[in-house]
Amino acid sequence: xxxxxxxxxxxxxxxxxxxxxxxxxxxxxxxxxxxxxxxxxxxxxxxxxxxxxxxxxxxxxxxxxxxxxxxxxxxxxxxxxxxxxxxxxxxxxxxxxxxxxxxxxxxxxxxxxxxxxxxxxxxxxxxxxxxxxxxxxxxxxxxxxxxxxxxxxxxxxxxxxxxxxxxxxxxxxxxxxxxxxxxxxxxxxxxxxxxxxxxxxxxxxxxxxxxxxxxxxxxxxxxxxxxxxxxxxxxxxxxxxxxxxxxxxxxxxxxxxxxxxxxxxxxxxxxxxxxxxxxxxxxxxxxxxxxxxxxxxxxxxxxxxxxxxxxxxxxxxxxxxxxxxxxxxxxxxxxxxxxxxxxxxxxxxxxxxxxxxxxxxxxxxxxxxxxxxxxxxxxxxxxxxxxxxxxxxxxxxxxxxxxxxxxxxxxxxxxxxxxxxxxxxxxxxxxxxxxxxxxxxx
Amino acid sequence: xxxxxxxxxxxxxxxxxxxxxxxxxxxxxxxxxxxxxxxxxxxxxxxxxxxxxxxxxxxxxxxxxxxxxxxxxxxxxxxxxxxxxxxxxxxxxxxxxxxxxxxx
Numbered sequence: 253x254x255x256x257x258x259x260x261x262x263x264x265x266x267x268x269x270x271x272x273x274x275x276x277x278x279x280x281x282x283x284x285x286x287x288x289x290x291x292x293x294x295x296x297x298x299x300x301x302x303x304x305x306x307x308x309x310x311x312x313x314x315x316x317x318x319x320x321x322x323x324x325x326x327x328x329x330x331x332x333x334x335x336x337x338x339x340x341x342x343x344x345x346x347x348x349x350x351x352x353x354x355x356x357x358x359x360x361x362x363x364x365x366x367x368x369x370x371x372x373x374x375x376x377x378x379x380x381x382x383x384x385x386x387x388x389x390x391x392x393x394x395x396x397x398x399x400x401x402x403x404x405x406x407x408x409x410x411x412x413x414x415x416x417x418x419x420x421x422x423x424x425x426x427x428x429x430x431x432x433x434x435x436x437x438x439x440x441x442x443x444x445x446x447x448x449x450x451x452x453x454x455x456x457x458x459x460x461x462x463x464x465x466x467x468x469x470x471x472x473x474x475x476x477x478x479x480x481x482x483x484x485x486x487x488x489x490x491x492x493x494x495x496x497x498x499x500x501x502x503x504x505x506x507x508x509x510x511x512x513x514x515x516x517x518x519x520x521x522x523x524x525x526x527x528x529x530x531x532x533x534x535x536x537x538x539x540x541x542x543x544x545x546x547x548x549x550x551x552x553x554x555x556x557x558x559x560x561x562x563x564x565x566x567x568x569x570x571x572x573x574x575x576x577x578x579x580x581x582x583x584x585x586x587x588x589x590x591x592x593x594x595x596x597x598x599x600x601x602x603x604x605x606x607x608x609x610x611x612x613x614x615x616x617x618x619x620x621x622x623x624x625x626x627x628x629x630x631x632x633x634x635x636x637x638x639x640x641x642x643x644x645x646x647x648x649x650x651x652x653x654x655x656x657x658x659x660x661x662x663x664x665x666x667x668x669x670x671x672x673x674x675x676x677x678x679x680x681x682x683x684x685x686x687x688x689x690x691x692x693x694x
Numbered sequence: 695x696x697x698x699x700x701x702x703x704x705x706x707x708x709x710x711x712x713x714x715x716x717x718x719x720x721x722x723x724x725x726x727x728x729x730x731x732x733x734x735x736x737x738x739x740x741x742x743x744x745x746x747x748x749x750x751x752x753x754x755x756x757x758x759x760x761x762x763x764x765x766x767x768x769x770x771x772x773x774x775x776x777x778x779x780x781x782x783x784x785x786x787x788x789x790x791x792x793x794x795x796x797x798x
Contacts, residue, residue: 310748313748314760349759349760350759350760350761350762350772350773350774353750354748354755354760354762355748355755355757355760356757356760357746357757360758360759362739362740362759362774630751632751632752
């Protein structure tokens with residue numbers, strides 16, 4: 253084994269599943285019938301994230317998340333575990349809890365005052381004996397969903413027959429992301445933007461780095477996207493992983509070393525040599541890893557003790573089917589997540605979270621949204637329409653293609669995707685989507 | 695109207711709404727990272743007391759339906775009502791929190 257392939261220098265390569273070559277046409281982005289069917293076949297059957305567990309520290313604290321027309325409540329119970337329910341009163345269908353978070357000793361429907369305990373049962377209501385079909389108490393309740401806690405996040409699945417979250421994600425994702433100890437981090441950015449495109453346009457975007465050189469030229473000087481120091485792996489259930497080395501210029505980068513690379517290196521006492529060759533530049537990343545091991549603890553970067561060498565410098569993106577895109581870096585974790593609109597295939601809600609570990613006594617951390625540094629404390633949720641406010645430079649760039657691609661896909665001029673090898677993760681994703689849509693996933 | 699003392703500062707744990715009386719009316723007072731607050735103990739949605747409502751990010755959640763209210767402005771956040779709750783001026787005078795009607 254050469255040092256290049258050592259376990260600590262890059263993620264272990266995974267055996268690539270066979271792909272069928274299903275055609276990917278526009279209907280899945282534009283058709284209302286497809287959208288309606290997707291709600292049943294995908295959204296009501298797959299795992300999604302409700303929020304951070306620490307947002308609901310005490311009994312009765314709850315979080316509400318919308319996915320398409322569904323609204324899901326997860327609530328902390330006395331024993332510390334979470335219950336989950338569809339947010340709908342069994343009486344006449346009103347929502348019983350307001351989001352994005354709150355607390356309740358009992359959920360009380362705002363319409364007729366039916367009361368539900370934290371186990372979802374109707375426990376009180378006005379005029380309980382006025383029902384010919386029987387007193388609703390102890391007879392009716394909120395519809396339960398499956399809830400699990402992982403990576404410091406609360407996850408739910410509307411399908412009560414679903415496989416466990418750990419089986420759904422697979423051991424590689426569970427082990428690797430667990431290694432970052434997200435449960436010890438704090439979410440310093442929490443944004444949702446209404447966006448004018450189908451949710452898959454954004455997951456597609458996060459499923460390939462081919463666009464990086466065009467859409468995100470600012471990343472090329474310090475992040476690899478397609479050379480020797482990157483790797484993509486397809487996984488079971490339509491998930492995938494991408495590895496992109498950092499602290500070195502991309503193979504696509506031309507000319508002298510430019511910012512932010514010298515600053516990133518200088519932070520760890522690594523200098524850029526005069527007229528460096530490509531080979532020399534590729535060694536700098538190893539130097540940074542060494543320095544981080546050496547100096548990390550004394551500088552308060554306690555979390556480096558958890559990380560493998562490559563994780564000290566590089567970015568790994570986990571695209572979790574259908575829509576949870578988790579990018580881990582040495583000093584933070586990002587969630588990029590489009591959720592389907594309640595009724596319209598040509599719209600979605602885009603979530604952007606940024607979570608950071610506690611580093612020494614630092615009270616502020618650089619913002620991925622490009623603004624001033626963010627305080628290291630739980631951020632209030634911001635909700636806006638894309639374009640009204642920045643989601644961060646890179647995320648804004650990603651979303652800038654949303655509406656133009658959505659519009660183009662509505663044209664007879666578009667036939668089907670014509671994908672490069674570096675876009676193979678899209679193919680894997682869409683074939684899994686086809687499996688779900690054809691009812692072929694048990 | 696003058697400021698009146700309503701509660702000792704030492705009796706106000708952070709991020710808790712404490713029930714007290716001002717001019718014969720129930721009010722809730724407390725302290726968050728954003729400062730001291732004083733609000734009427736009545737939700738503008740269905741008129742129930744806000745007592746026991748938990749405080750997060752400078753807002754109190756009504757314990758009945760989860761409607762939230764900004765503790766500095768009284769502004770309602772959520773879909774159940776747009777109507778603000780009544781707020782009072784709050785200030786510290788030595789060991790006491792003092793409260794006063796906001797003059798219009």
